Every structure is written in C-alpha cells, then in structure tokens.
Amino acid sequence: MKPLTLLLLSTISTTLLANPSLIEQAKKAGLKPIPTDKKELSKLTDPKGVITPQRVELGKKLYFDPRVSKSGLISCNWCHNLGLGGVDGVPKAIGHKWSPNPHYLNSPTVYNAVFFKRQFWNGRSASLEDQAQGPIQAGVEMAMNHDLLAKRIKSIPAYVDEFKNSYGQNVKIDLKSIANAIATFERTLVTPSRYDDFLNGDKKALSTQEKRGLKTFIDKGCVTCHNDIALGGSLKPFELKAKYKFRDVGDFLKTNKMIKVPTLRNITETAPYFHNGQIWNLRDAIKEMENVQVGYKVSGEKKSHNLDIKIMPISLTKTDINDILAFFKSLKGRKPTIIYPQLPESSVNTPKPITDSK
Ligand code: HEC
Numbered sequence: 001m002k003p004l005t006l007l008l009l010s011t012i013s014t015t016l017l018a019n020p021s022l023i024e025q026a027k028k029a030g031l032k033p034i035p036t037d038k039k040e041l042s043k044l045t046d047p048k049g050v051i052t053p054q055r056v057e058l059g060k061k062l063y064f065d066p067r068v069s070k071s072g073l074i075s076c077n078w079c080h081n082l083g084l085g086g087v088d089g090v091p092k093a094i095g096h097k098w099s100p101n102p103h104y105l106n107s108p109t110v111y112n113a114v115f116f117k118r119q120f121w122n123g124r125s126a127s128l129e130d131q132a133q134g135p136i137q138a139g140v141e142m143a144m145n146h147d148l149l150a151k152r153i154k155s156i157p158a159y160v161d162e163f164k165n166s167y168g169q170n171v172k173i174d175l176k177s178i179a180n181a182i183a184t185f186e187r188t189l190v191t192p193s194r195y196d197d198f199l200n201g202d203k204k205a206l207s208t209q210e211k212r213g214l215k216t217f218i219d220k221g222c223v224t225c226h227n228d229i230a231l232g233g234s235l236k237p238f239e240l241k242a243k244y245k246f247r248d249v250g251d252f253l254k255t256n257k258m259i260k261v262p263t264l265r266n267i268t269e270t271a272p273y274f275h276n277g278q279i280w281n282l283r284d285a286i287k288e289m290e291n292v293q294v295g296y297k298v299s300g301e302k303k304s305h306n307l308d309i310k311i312m313p314i315s316l317t318k319t320d321i322n323d324i325l326a327f328f329k330s331l332k333g334r335k336p337t338i339i340y341p342q343l344p345e346s347s348v349n350t351p352k353p354i355t356d357s358k
C-alpha cells in the first residue's frame with residue numbers, strides 16, 4: 001500500500017474512534033431502543049412467558065370494565081386513558097366519590113410501564129402484577145374490597161368462562177388473578193417510535209434537529225436519570241441543585257427524596273408534568289429540570305471502589321431547549337390498535353354498584 005493510502009486509512013480510523021456515531025453514543029450513555037425483533041421484545045415484556053392471547057383479551061376487558069370499582073363507574077382507563085397517551089390529563093387523579101389523590105399525585109402513563117424497574121411515584125412496587133392490586137383497593141381510586149370484587153366478577157358467567165380458558169379450570173377468581181390478567185394486558189402496551197427506528201439503525205428516522213436534540217440530551221446529562229428503554233422508570237434523587245418550585249403542592253416531597261423517573265416516551269401527550277401535575281408546558285418542564293437537577297458522569301470501573309463521579313450542573317441555551325423539544329417529539333410512539341371490548345353482561349346475582357353518593 002502507498003504511504004498516502006495508509007495515512008488516509010489511519011486518519012479515517014482515528015476519526016471514527018474519536019467520533020463514535022450518535023447511535024453508539026446513545027447506547028453507551030445507557031439508552032436502549034425497543035427491539036424490532038419479536039422474540040427479543042418478548043424477552044423484555046414477558047420474561048416468564050405468561051402472555052397468551054386469551055389472557056390479554058381478558059385483561060383488556062377488565063382494564064376497561066368499570067364494574068371492577070365499587071361504584072361501577074371507574075375503570076383503569078378512567079385515569080389511564082389509552083386514547084390520551086395513557087393518562088387522564090388532570091394535575092391530580094380523581095377517583096371514587098370524586099376524591100382527589102390525597103398526596104396530590106398525577107396519574108402516570110401505563111404505556112411502556114412494562115419497562116419500568118419500579119412502579120408508583122415512590123417506586124414502592126416492582127411489578128405490574130403487584131401494582132394493579134393497589135388502585136382497585138385504594139379508597140380514593142376504585143374503592144373496591146376483595147370480597148365484593150370476587151363476587152362481582154364471579155357473578156358474570158362469561159368472565160368465569162374466560163378465566164377458565166385463560167388460566168385453567170381450577171383458577172381462583174380473586175384480586176390476585178384479576179390483577180394478573182390486567183397486568184398481562186398492560187405488558188402489551190409498548191409504543192415504538194422514530195427514535196427507536198433510529199437507534200435500531202435507520203439513520204434517516206430522525207431529522208437533523210432531532211438528532212441534535214438527542215445529542216444535547218446525552219451531553220447535558222439528562223441520560224443520567226432518563227435512560228434505559230423507557231428513558232426513565234427507576235428511582236433517582238430529586239432536587240439535587242435547588243428546590244422544585246411547586247414542592248408544596250401536595251406532601252409527596254415531605255416524605256420522599258427519591259422519585260421514580262417518569263418515562264419520556266409519548267411525553268408530548270402526557271401533560272401536565274411532574275408528580276403533582278403542576279407544569280403544563282413541556283418547555284417549562286425542561287427549564288424546571290435545568291433549575292432543579294444536576295447530571296453526573298461516572299468514569300472508572302463500576303466495580304472499583306474509587307468511582308470518579310463528576311457532577312455537572314445542567315445549563316441549557318434556548319437552542320438546546322428547542323432541540324430537546326424537537327427530540328421529544330420523536331418519542332411519540334406507534335400505539336397498539338386497541339379495539340374497545342364489548343364487556344360480558346352482568347347477571348341477576350351481580351352485586352349492585354355502590355356509589356356512596358347522596
Ligand atoms: C383514580 C385514578 C386512578 C385509577 C382508577 C387507576 N389509577 Fe393507576 N395510578 C394513578 C395514580 C395517581 C398513580 C400514581 C400513584 C402513586 O404513585 O402513589 C397510578 C399509578 C399506576 C401505575 C404505575 C405507573 C408508574 O409510572 O409508576 C400503573 C402501572 C397503574 N397505575 C395502572 C393502573 C391499573 C391497571 C388500574 C386499574 C386496575 C389503575 N391504575 C387505576 C391513578 C389511577
């Protein structure tokens with residue numbers, strides 16, 4: 001080979017090394033796409049191999065069925081509306097008897113919740129199966145008690161058949177199996193987006209500005225907390241740099257220092273933002289993050305004891321914010337087609353709704 005070619009080759013390879021592609025940078029920073037391969041995806045959404053079409057269909061019915069609540073009026077979809085990005089669009093959740101969430105908590109989206117390491121704003125639940133039992137019983141949400149729930153569902157013959165078909169003849173229809181079916185349906189609520197297409201190798205899937213936004217998002221340290229498949233979903237410290245300006249709305253921050261980082265997937269559809277839903281505008285939400293949080297970079301081996309943690313105050317120019325906003329639009333996912341189910345009819349034995357209203 002001629003010396004010039006050699007020189008050129010070595011320049012090219014050092015440039016490559018010095019400038020890893022944006023896709024590589026994103027992956028190195030801990031961002032992961034929703035896999036396109038069905039098998040790879042089901043390893044993540046269904047590690048125990050529990051999803052069957054029958055269970056998903058049953059879970060979908062129960063998800064939409066208001067009879068799962070004491071009043072017979074409130075379904076999961078009431079607060080996690082699948083036609084509205086999986087949320088209710090109000091600052092604090094409103095449940096049984098028009099009760100507000102006592103801690104002034106906003107309803108998080110159920111889309112992609114299967115990828116979260118922790119569920120609930122304080123991360124108190126680790127799985128969807130466990131999580132789904134909470135709202136059914138919560139007095140301010142569906143206010144249902146265990147016995148009444150089992151009686152209601154068992155009194156509806158078509159549900160009993162569907163439970164047997166889905167879980168076997170000896171299935172016990174109770175809070176646990178009902179929550180299990182609902183959670184199985186939730187496992188299917190994943191929304192791949194143009195961002196995933198990009199990370200999966202389609203370089204044209206993002207516009208130039210969206211790519212710049214992704215790079216800014218990485219370089220400014222947002223990925224410290226908004227990472228993995230959900231761009232969130234694990235517990236992280238909040239108010240690292242300053243106090244959140246609406247910290248006194250509700251009492252969540254009186255008892256919690258760590259917050260389950262909300263997913264940024266479909267973020268343009270899930271306003272209002274933050275745990276108490278006080279910020280309506282996405283631009284303002286990004287600015288508040290800039291004020292409140294710091295990013296950090298860890299260098300050195302993870303296993304070693306002398307971790308070198310570099311704290312980085314986040315500072316964003318107007319262009320940075322515009323670029324991040326553009327990038328956020330690319331996180332809007334393709335939703336699964338959900339046909340609103342016809343729910344099986346009640347029988348003469350079905351316990352009546354109790355609305356507790358005057
Ligand atoms: C009255 C409104 C309301 C109803 C009804 C309701 N939820 Fe929720 N949901 C919330 C709120 C508020 C939170 C956050 C509560 C907390 O962190 O303490 C939440 C949290 C969740 C989460 C955790 C998501 C995350 O990001 O942490 C999932 C999953 C979920 N709900 C699913 C369901 C299912 C399934 C049902 C039906 C069985 C249901 N919800 C009924 C309001 C509601």
Ligand code: HEC
Pocket residue numbers: 217220221222223224225226236237238240244259260261262263267270272273274275276285286289290293294295296314324
């Ligand atoms: C140290 C961890 C951390 C860093 C760094 C961080 N965030 Fe957050 N982010 C959080 C937590 C925790 C919340 C939830 C706060 C709350 O609900 O009160 C959040 C909330 C958000 C929200 C509102 C989401 C919603 O649905 O309510 C947006 C938007 C957001 N962050 C964007 C960013 C951007 C952009 C950056 C970088 C400039 C960033 N974050 C950096 C932890 C972090």
